[in-house]
Amino acid sequence: MSNNLTITKGTACKSLPQWEMDGFIKIIQAVLLASIPFLLKNPISFILLFTYLLGVTFVSRIKPRTLITSSVSYCIVFLIPFLFGILMNHFLYMITGDDLFADNQGTHEVYLRLIRLFLIWYISILYFNTTPIQTVVGLFDMILKPIKLIGVPVSDFLKIVMYVVMDLSVCGTEIKESLGEKIREAAGGSGKKFKINIKTISQIIVSLIINSFDRLDKIEKLMGENNDEIYKYSFRLTKKDGISVLSFILFVVTVLLIERG
Amino acid sequence: MSKNRKDAIIIILVTNAILISFIESFFPLPIPIPGVKLGLGNIITMVGIVFLGLKDILLIVVVRSFVVAVLTRGVTMLPFSLSGGILSALIMWVLYKKFSQLFSIKIISIIGAIIHSTAQVMVASMMLGQLIVLYYLPALFITSIVSGFITGRIGELVINEIRNKEIFTAKKIIV
Numbered sequence: 001m002s003n004n005l006t007i008t009k010g011t012a013c014k015s016l017p018q019w020e021m022d023g024f025i026k027i028i029q030a031v032l033l034a035s036i037p038f039l040l041k042n043p044i045s046f047i048l049l050f051t052y053l054l055g056v057t058f059v060s061r062i063k064p065r066t067l068i069t070s071s072v073s074y075c076i077v078f079l080i081p082f083l084f085g086i087l088m089n090h091f092l093y094m095i096t097g098d099d100l101f102a103d104n105q106g107t108h109e110v111y112l113r114l115i116r117l118f119l120i121w122y123i124s125i126l127y128f129n130t131t132p133i134q135t136v137v138g139l140f141d142m143i144l145k146p147i148k149l150i151g152v153p154v155s156d157f158l159k160i161v162m163y164v165v166m167d168l169s170v171c172g173t174e175i176k177e178s179l180g181e182k183i184r185e186a187a188g189g190s191g192k193k194f195k196i197n198i199k200t201i202s203q204i205i206v207s208l209i210i211n212s213f214d215r216l217d218k219i220e221k222l223m224g225e226n227n228d229e230i231y232k233y234s235f236r237l238t239k240k241d242g243i244s245v246l247s248f249i250l251f252v253v254t255v256l257l258i259e260r261g
Numbered sequence: 262m263s264k265n266r267k268d269a270i271i272i273i274l275v276t277n278a279i280l281i282s283f284i285e286s287f288f289p290l291p292i293p294i295p296g297v298k299l300g301l302g303n304i305i306t307m308v309g310i311v312f313l314g315l316k317d318i319l320l321i322v323v324v325r326s327f328v329v330a331v332l333t334r335g336v337t338m339l340p341f342s343l344s345g346g347i348l349s350a351l352i353m354w355v356l357y358k359k360f361s362q363l364f365s366i367k368i369i370s371i372i373g374a375i376i377h378s379t380a381q382v383m384v385a386s387m388m389l390g391q392l393i394v395l396y397y398l399p400a401l402f403i404t405s406i407v408s409g410f411i412t413g414r415i416g417e418l419v420i421n422e423i424r425n426k427e428i429f430t431a432k433k434i435i436v
Contacts, residue, residue, distance in 0.1 A: 085393030
């Protein structure tokens with residue numbers, strides 16, 4: 001089961017051997033990078049930050065498709081409701097002429113927030129797409145140690161997360177093989193056939209749920225085993241970490257110089 | 262039931278929720294509003310509400326949000342999944358446990374979908390510091406009724422089938 005761990009991390013994981021870095025150093029850099037947009041005022045600094053991130057994206061060899069797929073969530077949650085809001089405000093102002101709907105919402109501050117949120121999202125995507133899930137979960141286990149000390153079952157939670165990821169990697173392939181044809185058939189229906197599709201969809205979901213419980217004993221057995229290696233993080237410094245830290249320091253110094261004029 | 266068995270059930274249900282969301286991408290909702298989807302993954306929350314305890318349901322929601330955020334959407338999406346997921350699960354649980362004579366699974370699902378969308382838009386509004394985002398609510402409200410009804414209908418069929426096959430009552434699961 002654990003042999004399939006990297007499957008769910010998608011194609012980005014395949015690039016790891018070329019640019020493998022220590023997860024802890026990377027997370028510190030990611031957090032600092034995500035904080036920088038809140039301190040910047042000069043537009044040139046933002047351009048520099050975007051350029052730096054593009055460079056990181058290029059070096060990490062993340063496929064544009066991965067970024068585009070992930071960006072859909074950002075657009076749906078922030079961008080579309082915001083743009084819709086601006087449009088509605090403008091429309092209501094045109095109809096009523098009421099100052100209440102005057103287009104004072106699209107201020108510099110809001111766009112700055114949108115950019116900052118975009119950058120946080122982008123940096124998190126870069127981090128999670130270039131770090132093996134075992135390392136991410138291992139790091140969470142380490143970072144959340146203080147909470148563990150007060151009795152919060154962090155390890156239990158992370159163990160469940162790890163087994164979900166492993167289960168997903170196994171089931172994803174199985175589903176494609178066993179239910180793929182049925183899904184394609186059900187999805188092929190037109191709008192008029194949506195009622196029929198509901199029945200087919202429910203049949204697919206029922207068989208998925210019922211078949212999934214065949215794995216119950218196996219997963220329970222795995223949970224019972226003293227498997228400490230399921231996720232782990234160990235600090236490991238490489239030349240790549242050194243280069244990365246140096247480039248980051250260089251970037252921060254340049255930004256500081258620009259910000260100070 | 263042993264802790265490992267309970268955890269194994271949670272793992273299976275979370276995996277199913279994520280896989281169902283993946284399957285859902287093959288069935289686009291015939292409504293041309295960006296961001297609107299059926300939310301079939303919530304069927305697992307409904308299954309949990311009917312067959313499991315509140316603590317287990319919340320664990321399912323939290324683990325699912327965490328895994329999806331880490332694997333696909335990024336951490337900025339975590340507050341949205343968590344707020345929408347936890348709030349809708351809590352309200353659906355209360356409605357099912359206390360007012361099941363008044364509300365069917367379909368109605369509970371519709372209410373859950375509305376709560377989910379509302380919570381997400383509220384979080385977006387707070388994060389952007391802008392109330393104009395709330396203009397999106399009426400559109401989401403209408404689509405939540407449609408998607409909640411469809412999800413509720415499928416959920417009802419799934420729950421009945423699970424009851425018939427005695428998945429959660431069979432000796433093989435509860436030991």
